[in-house]
Amino acid sequence: MKIGLVGRPQTGKTTLFRLLTQSRGDSPGKGASSGVGVMEVPDERIRWLSDLFKPEKTIYARIDLHDIQPYKGQEFLNAVRNMDALVLVLGCFMAQGDGSDQTSMIDDLEMEFHIADLASVEGRLERLASKKTKPLGPSEEPFLKKCKDSLDAGIPLRKVSFEPHEAEYLSNFAFFTLKPVILAPNVSEESLVSKDYPGKDYIGQKAEEGGYPLVIFSGEVEEEIASLPEPERLSFLREYGLEETGVSRIARASYAALGLISFFTVGSDEVRAWTIKDGTTARAAAGKIHTDLEKGFIRAEVVSYRDLRECGSMKACRDKGQIRLEGKDYLVKDGDIMTVRFNV
Numbered sequence: 001m002k003i004g005l006v007g008r009p010q011t012g013k014t015t016l017f018r019l020l021t022q023s024r025g026d027s028p029g030k031g032a033s034s035g036v037g038v039m040e041v042p043d044e045r046i047r048w049l050s051d052l053f054k055p056e057k058t059i060y061a062r063i064d065l066h067d068i069q070p071y072k073g074q075e076f077l078n079a080v081r082n083m084d085a086l087v088l089v090l091g092c093f094m095a096q097g098d099g100s101d102q103t104s105m106i107d108d109l110e111m112e113f114h115i116a117d118l119a120s121v122e123g124r125l126e127r128l129a130s131k132k133t134k135p136l137g138p139s140e141e142p143f144l145k146k147c148k149d150s151l152d153a154g155i156p157l158r159k160v161s162f163e164p165h166e167a168e169y170l171s172n173f174a175f176f177t178l179k180p181v182i183l184a185p186n187v188s189e190e191s192l193v194s195k196d197y198p199g200k201d202y203i204g205q206k207a208e209e210g211g212y213p214l215v216i217f218s219g220e221v222e223e224e225i226a227s228l229p230e231p232e233r234l235s236f237l238r239e240y241g242l243e244e245t246g247v248s249r250i251a252r253a254s255y256a257a258l259g260l261i262s263f264f265t266v267g268s269d270e271v272r273a274w275t276i277k278d279g280t281t282a283r284a285a286a287g288k289i290h291t292d293l294e295k296g297f298i299r300a301e302v303v304s305y306r307d308l309r310e311c312g313s314m315k316a317c318r319d320k321g322q323i324r325l326e327g328k329d330y331l332v333k334d335g336d337i338m339t340v341r342f343n344v
Contacts, residue, residue: 001275003039003254004068004083006076008105011091012186012219017067019222019247035067041255041262041273042248045305045335049264049271052313061262061273063254072108077116077176085180085257087250092197093188093218103199106183106206110156113176118151120173136172143169151177158211180257182213184250192218192240213253217246261334264305265289276332283328286340296344300326305335 005020007013014035017023021037040060050058066083070076080086088109090102125144127133135141143166150160156177162170170178183203191197197216207214225233225245237243255275262273263285274288282302287294307322308314317323332338 001084001258001260002064002066002082003258004066004080004086005089006068006071006080006086006109007089008071008091008102010094011089011102012093013089014067015219015223016087016089016184016186016217016247016250017065019219019226020251021065035069037065037067039063039065039251039254041251042244043252043262043273045262045264046271046273048309049266049305049337052308053266053268053271055266055268055271057270057272059270059272061255061260061275063251063258063275071105072112077112080176080179081174083179085182085254087182087184087254090183090185090199090203092185092199092203093191093220100199100202103202103206106203106210109181110177110210113179114151114154114156117157117175117177118148120175121148121151124173136169139165140169147175156210180213181210182215182250182253182257183207184246185214185216186219187216189218189220192216192221213257215246215249215253217250222246261332263332263334263336263338265339266337278334280332281328282326282330282332282338282340285332285338286342289340292344293340293342296342297328298341298343300330301339301341302326302330302332303337304333305337308337 005013005017017035017037020039023037040062043060046058046060068076068079070079088105090105092102121144125141125148128135128141146160146166147157150157157175158178183206185197185199185203187197204214206212221240222245225236228236233245237245259278260275261278262275265272265274274285276285276288282300283294283297286297286300301323303314303317303323308317311317311320311322314323
């Protein structure tokens with residue numbers, strides 16, 4: 001999965017990229033389309049499991065993160081085309097008055113995405129009508145007309161309900177208005193305390209209308225936190241009325257926007273979070289660990305994180321009958337701890 005950080009220059013976007021990826025490299029040079037790094041998804045459950053099992057290695061869920069440099073035009077569209085979700089950083093710490101100099105970026109992004117999708121749909125319909133290309137299936141033309149009608153009405157495709165046979169066509173088109181977008185206003189230290197910042201009302205309205213998750217952070221404060229020893233960070237956060245960093249909240253919001261969940265494997269050698277789509281079967285989830293586990297899948301021993309936390313140990317869970325045997329079609333739930341039985 002790929003997440004792109006987008007926004008106008010000087011909004012704190014590249015600072016956020018460095019914080020999310022815990023990197024210290026320079027931003028991409030002129031002409032580069034993006035910087036690339038890996039973002040760990042903070043998860044208190046992993047910390048607790050590591051304290052319980054004391055493994056040699058602890059591995060968090062990870063997502064590829066791209067610092068997208070172009071912020072408008074075709075170059076921007078090319079850079080974000082293959083991103084699964086976007087975080088739009090808004091430089092509200094430097095906005096003036098009502099913040100419209102920054103909030104207009106939301107409108108610009110929506111307009112560019114809308115125009116690009118409409119051009120894609122109309123172009124495909126024209127090629128089908130002129131017989132220059134063959135349809136992907138008998139329902140492609142009605143599907144495209146449904147998309148065009150929605151876009152003509154100003155409705156982004158993420159708000160359109162598609163039938164199962166229509167949804168199959170979506171993977172053949174890199175529609176921009178389907179992409180999840182998270183709004184991330186970068187505010188000043190004072191605004192973080194006051195909970196008020198330039199453009200707040202408009203950004204809140206756009207978030208509600210567009211169904212965009214909204215995560216406020218302060219790059220200035222986040223850099224201070226990152227420089228502190230781990231034990232001092234929580235008390236520093238609480239001075240601002242917070243329990244976790246903005247970086248953590250953005251990472252988790254990105255994970256959720258992609259429809260992702262985590263299941264865990266535990267042991268003295270390793271405690272690890274595995275990333276899967278919500279609705280993944282036990283057999284397919286086993287394949288994330290190793291292909292042999294999927295091929296030879298027999299059963300999965302499953303206990304929920306919540307039950308383990310309440311019981312305090314795997315032995316106590318077993319004694320209380322909290323560990324279940326699940327078959328290949330079991331739908332893995334967020335927080336499941338799995339041990340796969342297999343035979344190859």
